[in-house]
Amino acid sequence: MQYKSVFTFTSALLLVANVYALEPIHTGTVIVGSGISGLAAALDLNKYGQDVLVLEKMPFLGGTTNLAAQYFVSVNTREHQAAGKVLSVPDYLKRTEKSGRNAANLPRTAQRMYDSQKNVDWLNEKGVGLTRVISDYQLGISDGSSLGSKIMKVLAEKTKEAGIPIMTNAKVVNLIYKNGKVLGVEIEQKGGEKQEVLAKNVVLATGGFNNNQGLIAKYAPEWKGLPTTTAVSATGDGIVLAEKLKAAVKGASEVGLNPSIHSQDGINVSMSAARLEGGIMINLAGKRFCDDYYPDYTKMARQMMAQPEGKSFVIIDDKSMKASKRLQGFLKKGYFVEAPTVAELARKIGVPEKNLEETLKTYGESVRKGKDEAFGRTLNMKTDFTHPPYYASSLLPGTQVSVGGLDVNDFMQCKTIDGKIIPNLYAVGELTYDSGTPHSLWTGRKAAEHILSK
Ligand SMILES: Cc1cc2nc3c(=O)[nH]c(=O)nc-3n(C[C@H](O)[C@H](O)[C@H](O)COP(=O)(O)OP(=O)(O)OC[C@H]3O[C@@H](n4cnc5c(N)ncnc54)[C@H](O)[C@@H]3O)c2cc1C
Structure with a gap:
């Protein structure tokens, strides 16, 4: 049954009055984005019986993850050891430091690299087949297939098998914020109809911003106007949404070329x-x-x-x-x-x-x-x-990828420009500081772990 409902939110940050033709949807955790970060969070939450809904603005799943070309960064896994290509985490970090990338994020990169085997096992248990040792810090798909399309094929199948609901053509256009807390999201469907999704937790997994020349000009002007290989969907929506709540952005001048x-x-x-x-x-x-x-x-x-x-x-x-x-x-x-x-x-x-x-x-x-x-x-x-x-x-x-993004704590909770946590709001994947499928997987799982611990 459809009915009209009127909501008025009085907060210091948002003052909106909306009329919705569709009933609000209620869920435990709403995940915005169906790339590797969003689906990793969804699968882990579902595994422990949590109610989850994934929202995807495009008619298909996977965003930039579909485009991930070749290698999954990881070190010292069983696969590397068997091939005699062993690299310690400290040595990997020295190389990363030399590359100049993510200079301010090395402690978190270290945590992720120590979890290399866990990341690889999580994907391989589902059938991704990351066993081809390309170098001492790179694994590829066993038969030489493209990394991202294989990951998305497997994760989409697993999400379907688990019965996790996914709404496509559902673009999140606002965060619902009241009394200092995020209470859900507002979506716009293909026909322009708006609807509320009310949830205990909101996980933003919207990917990078390289396809938004406005955000490139604002945060990384040196690279304005260059072609990009990223997905059309990588328009930095998570940044735009969270900035309305004074969310902090970190390292965004660093773009992955x-x-x-x-x-x-x-x-x-x-x-x-x-x-x-x-x-x-x-x-x-x-x-x-x-x-x-x-x-x-x-x-x-x-x-x-x-x-x-x-x-x-x-x-x-x-x-x-x-x-x-x-x-x-x-x-x-x-x-x-x-x-x-x-x-x-x-x-x-x-x-x-x-x-x-x-x-x-x-x-x-x-x-x-x-x-x-x-x-x-x-x-x-x-x-x-x-x-x-x-x-x-x-x-x-x-x-290619956005390096900087929303600033989060170790549990992937969004921080404001004053360093305070925005209650119930998480950000994961390329939307946060760093990029690549291992980062997206690891951060998606971290957010799920924190939500499960609440
Ligand atoms: C050409 C290319 C090659 C790459 N090669 C590699 C590689 O070899 N190895 C590697 O590890 N990484 C690689 N990467 C990087 C990697 O693909 C990404 O960093 C990673 O997949 C991002 O995953 P994600 O889940 O964070 O975001 P995405 O996969 O982009 O998912 C975000 C999703 O959110 C959706 N979305 C966005 N805004 C909204 C909204 N408002 N409402 C609802 N949904 C929304 C998008 O449509 C998208 O589906 C490559 C990237 C590119 C572009």
């Missing part, structure tokens, strides 16, 4: 798999210009922008192509130029033949020696370019 965006037919895709599988980067002169697998992507993006015409290419050979289903998919879509010889590849992409031949020969020798004297690359030197055919794809730098 992608030094390997291939832009074609109006679509931006991440070619990072090509570098991961051993590819190198060259400029229009057919020469390398940087450590092609340097962990500081901000530095790499600036180096790319400094090349002639701001143009560069990634070059791989058939050994790298065969190692990755993702790259094979890109080849089928026409994102690579292919040639049987290096000289022909150079002609096809318009760089000097001799230079490219010399570049690949020198780099191949570096791989065989295990030392890249020219640029000091140490990671993923997987091919010496002796396996034709050869492939090239044009690259641009752009934004």
Whole structure:
């Protein structure tokens, strides 16, 4: 039965009078967003009998998680130990510090990295198959499938099996806040109808903000106008919603850049798999210009922008192509130029033949020696370019993930700009400070753990 209800909220922050055509929905915890962070929280809460509702603004599930390309950061897992690729958490943190990323967030990164095995087990128990050891800090899907689409396929199935309700085309447009507490959310459905969802807890799992040029201009103006590989849904809604309650934002000038965006037919895709599988980067002169697998992507993006015409290419050979289903998919879509010889590849992409031949020969020798004297690359030197055919794809730098986001405590409760907790409001995933599927999974589970402990 539909009826009209009138609610008036008198709080210092919100004073609204709304008329709703639909009855309010009541639930224990409302989760806003159906990526890995939201579904991880939903599955853990459901496992212990909690009433949960997931709201998703898009007609499909998964947001940016669907796009996660290749690797799941984790160290010292059974999988790594079996492959003899062991890296301690302190050594991983030293590398992270060198990359300059998440400088203010290292203690929380450390907690997550010590939970590497728990994260991997949680996914593998559900059938994700994260067993392929890519490097001492990276795991991939056993059969070389794309990481995010496999994770979402499995989590969507598990959510369905568990009977967790999910409303799609349900965009959260306001937080309901009364007497100093969050009491639920207001949603707008596809037809424009508004409805209230009243809940004991609200978990914002809305993802990043790189597809909102207004927020980029406000928080990270250096990168305004760059292409982005993120999902259309990554418009920072959680930040916009929580800022109305004076929520604090932390580290948002730090944007995760992608030094390997291939832009074609109006679509931006991440070619990072090509570098991961051993590819190198060259400029229009057919020469390398940087450590092609340097962990500081901000530095790499600036180096790319400094090349002639701001143009560069990634070059791989058939050994790298065969190692990755993702790259094979890109080849089928026409994102690579292919040639049987290096000289022909150079002609096809318009760089000097001799230079490219010399570049690949020198780099191949570096791989065989295990030392890249020219640029000091140490990671993923997987091919010496002796396996034709050869492939090239044009690259641009752009934004990929949001690093900064809502400031939360160790239980993922949102904080105000005065450092106070906003009661009943949690934020998880890329919406908070840091990014990547392990962070989203771990923070989603942390919020669930705290809600269960209440
Ligand atoms: C090209 C690319 C490659 C990547 N590769 C990797 C990789 O190899 N490894 C890795 O670990 N990470 C990778 N990442 C990062 C990773 O995908 C994300 O950090 C992570 O998946 C984010 O998960 P999330 O649950 O926090 O957000 P999302 O997956 O974005 O989910 C947020 C959801 O919230 C919904 N939503 C937003 N606003 C509202 C609203 N107002 N109302 C209702 N619903 C809303 C969105 O529609 C979306 O479905 C990559 C990212 C990109 C873009």
